[in-house]
Amino acid sequence: MTEITKAIQDWEEMVSHTDEVLKHRISVYEHSEAILSAAQEEFRFGSSLFNKKDMSFLVFACVLHGMAKYWIRKMRMMNDKELADMNPLHHEEHSTRMNNKYYCSREEIISNPVPFDAIVLDPEYKLPYWQRLKPGFKGTNHRFKALGHDPLLGLVVGTANIITSTITRSDFRSWHVRTEQHERLKRNGKMAIETLDTICEPASTIEMFKAIGERLDKEGKEGWITLGTALTKEVVHLLTDMPSLMSLPLPVISAISPDFAHKLSLYGINTGTIVEGTIANKIINFVVAFLHRLCMEEGEDERLYQARTSKLITVANLIATGGDLTVTLFQAYKGDLKAMRKFDLGGYMCTLGNLVSSTKLINQLECKYMEEKFKLELNRITFG
Amino acid sequence: MKEIRRTNLEIVGGLILSACCITSTWWLMRNNTVNAVKDAKAEKDKEHAEDLRRIEEQRQKEFQMFRSIIDSLLNNKEKV
Numbered sequence: 168m169t170e171i172t173k174a175i176q177d178w179e180e181m182v183s184h185t186d187e188v189l190k191h192r193i194s195v196y197e198h199s200e201a202i203l204s205a206a207q208e209e210f211r212f213g214s215s216l217f218n219k220k221d222m223s224f225l226v227f228a229c230v231l232h233g234m235a236k237y238w239i240r241k242m243r244m245m246n247d248k249e250l251a252d253m254n255p256l257h258h259e260e261h262s263t264r265m266n267n268k269y270y271c272s273r274e275e276i277i278s279n280p281v282p283f284d285a286i287v288l289d290p291e292y293k294l295p296y297w298q299r300l301k302p303g304f305k306g307t308n309h310r311f312k313a314l315g316h317d318p319l320l321g322l323v324v325g326t327a328n329i330i331t332s333t334i335t336r337s338d339f340r341s342w343h344v345r346t347e348q349h350e351r352l353k354r355n356g357k358m359a360i361e362t363l364d365t366i367c368e369p370a371s372t373i374e375m376f377k378a379i380g381e382r383l384d385k386e387g388k389e390g391w392i393t394l395g396t397a398l399t400k401e402v403v404h405l406l407t408d409m410p411s412l413m414s415l416p417l418p419v420i421s422a423i424s425p426d427f428a429h430k431l432s433l434y435g436i437n438t439g440t441i442v443e444g445t446i447a448n449k450i451i452n453f454v455v456a457f458l459h460r461l462c463m464e465e466g467e468d469e470r471l472y473q474a475r476t477s478k479l480i481t482v483a484n485l486i487a488t489g490g491d492l493t494v495t496l497f498q499a500y501k502g503d504l505k506a507m508r509k510f511d512l513g514g515y516m517c518t519l520g521n522l523v524s525s526t527k528l529i530n531q532l533e534c535k536y537m538e539e540k541f542k543l544e545l546n547r548i549t550f551g
Numbered sequence: 552m553k554e555i556r557r558t559n560l561e562i563v564g565g566l567i568l569s570a571c572c573i574t575s576t577w578w579l580m581r582n583n584t585v586n587a588v589k590d591a592k593a594e595k596d597k598e599h600a601e602d603l604r605r606i607e608e609q610r611q612k613e614f615q616m617f618r619s620i621i622d623s624l625l626n627n628k629e630k631v
Contacts, residue, residue: 175621182614186607193603199596203589433555434562485574492567499559504552507559515566519573526577530584537589 191548199541206540210533214474216482220462224479225486228455232487232514235447240509242410243439250411256403262364264332264346269370269378271332273393281404282344283315283325283334285364289347302342302366304334310408311416311425311432312337318405318438319418322398325405329397330382331375334366337425341370412508414439435507444513452480452521474532481525484518491515 195202216225242250251257260280264271271279286304303312310316314335315325324335328344335341347365350358383390409415415438416428431437459476491511498506 171625185610189603189607189610193600193607196596196600196603199600200589200593203592207585207589434558488570492563492570496560496563496567499556499563502556504555504559507562510563515570519570522574522577526581530581533585534588537585537592541592 188548192545195541195545202541202544203537206537207533209540210471210474210536213468213471214478214529214532216475216478221459221475221479224455224459224462225483227458228451228479228483229486231451231455232448232483233490235451236444236487236491236511236514239410239443239447239511239514242443243412243414243505243509245411247408247411251407254403254407256399257407262346262362264344264364266345267332268343269331269333269375270382271330271397273389273396275332276329276393276396276400279346280364281315281325281329281400282332282364283313283328284309284404285334285344285366287347287349287363287365289345289365289367290349302334302336302340304336304366307413308425308429310413311421311429314339314422315401316405316408316415317418317421318409318415318442320422321401321405325401326394326397327375327379329400330394331370331378333370333375335372335375337421339372339422341372341375343367343370409439410443411439412505414508417441433508435510435512437508440508440510440512441516442513444511444515445517446513447511448484448514448517452484452517455480455483470532470536474529477525477528481518481521484514484521488515488518 216222242253245253260278262279264275264279271282286306286309288302314337315321315328317324327333328335328341332344333341334344343366344364345367346362347367348360348362349365351361353359379394383394386393405415414432416425416432417436417438420431421428428437456476459479460472463472488511491514495506495510498509
C-alpha cells in the first residue's frame, strides 16, 4: 500500500512540475513582445559606441580616412612628372627607338617612354589630303583617344603598342611611333632640338598583333619575357597616370566614345576617382576592424562586439565622406572647376555600400540576439 | 566655365541628396525590419501560448480523470 502511495506521490510531483514548466512557457509566450523589446533595448545599449574605447577607435578611423582623402587630393594636384617620381617602379625615360617596323627590343621597351603617350606628328608625314588620316592626339585628349590608356583594353592593346612601337586610337586605327628630332621653342625664347616619340605613317592593327604572334613563335622564351616586360611597363604606366587630375577613362568607354569618356572625367567620373578611394577605403576599414577585434576583452558578447565594430566603421566612413562632400561643395561653390575631379568618388560609393551591408548585418545580429534571449528565458525552467 | 561650375554644383548636390536618401531609407528600414520581425514573432507566440493553454487544460482534465480512477480503485481495494 505504501509503495502505491509513494508512486502516486511521485507522479503527482512530476505532474505539478510539468504544470509549472507549462505555465512558465505559456507566460513567456504570452509576454514575448515585452521580452523581445527588453532584449532589443539591451542590444541597442550594448552595441552603442558611446564608450571610451569605441570613441577612441572612431577618432582613429576618422583620422585615417581624412589622411587618405587628403593624399588623394594632393596627388590629383601633382603633375605627371611628380607622380612618376613617386612611383618606385618608374625610372627616367628617353626616346631612343631604332625605328623598326612592328618591332621594339626589350632594352628599348625599358628605356623608352610608352608609345601611346606620343602627341607630336611627323612634319614629313605629308600625304595628299584625301589619303591623310589625322591621328588627332593632343596633350588634353590622348588619355581618352589612345587605347593604351584604357585600364582594361589597354592591357592588351597598350601592351601590343609597347612591343611594336605603335599607337592605337579609340577606333582601333594605328600609327607607327618613331624617334625623331624636333626643333622646339623653349620657355626662355630660345630654339632647341628635342628627341621625341613621333607619330608617323599609319600602321595596321591586325599586322601589329600578327607581328607579336610571329615574334613569340620566332623568339620563344625570350619573346615571352619581352611580352611580360611590355605588360609590366603598361601596368606601371597606368598606375602612374591613374592618380593624376586627368586620370584614366572608365574601362571600355573610351573605345565607344572618347569624347564622352573625356566629359565624364572632367566631372570626376574616371578610373582614378573610383579605384583609388575604393582601395584606400577597404584597407582602412580592414585595419580598423582588425585592431578593434584585437582589443576585444574576455567575457564580452561576440554579437554585440561585432555590431559595434560594424557601426564604428560605418560612422567613420560617413563622417569622412561627409567632410569630403562639404569640402567639394565649398570648392564647387567658390568656382573651382576641378572640384569634382578631386572628390573621392570611390570612397563615397564604398561608404554607401558599407551603410547598406552594415545595416543588414546589424539587423541580423539584433534578431539573433533577441531570439537567443527569448530561448534563454523560455528554458529558464525545464522539464528536468 | 559657368556650365562646368553649375554641373559640378549639380553633381555634388545630387551626391549629397542621394547620400541623405539612402541613409534615411536604410535607417527607417533598419528599425522597421527588426520591429516587423519582433511583431511577427510576438503574434506567432501568442497563438502558440493559446495552443499550449489548450493542451494544458486537456492535460489537467486527463490528470483529474486518472486521479479519480486511481482513487476509486484504491477505495475498492480497501473495501475488498
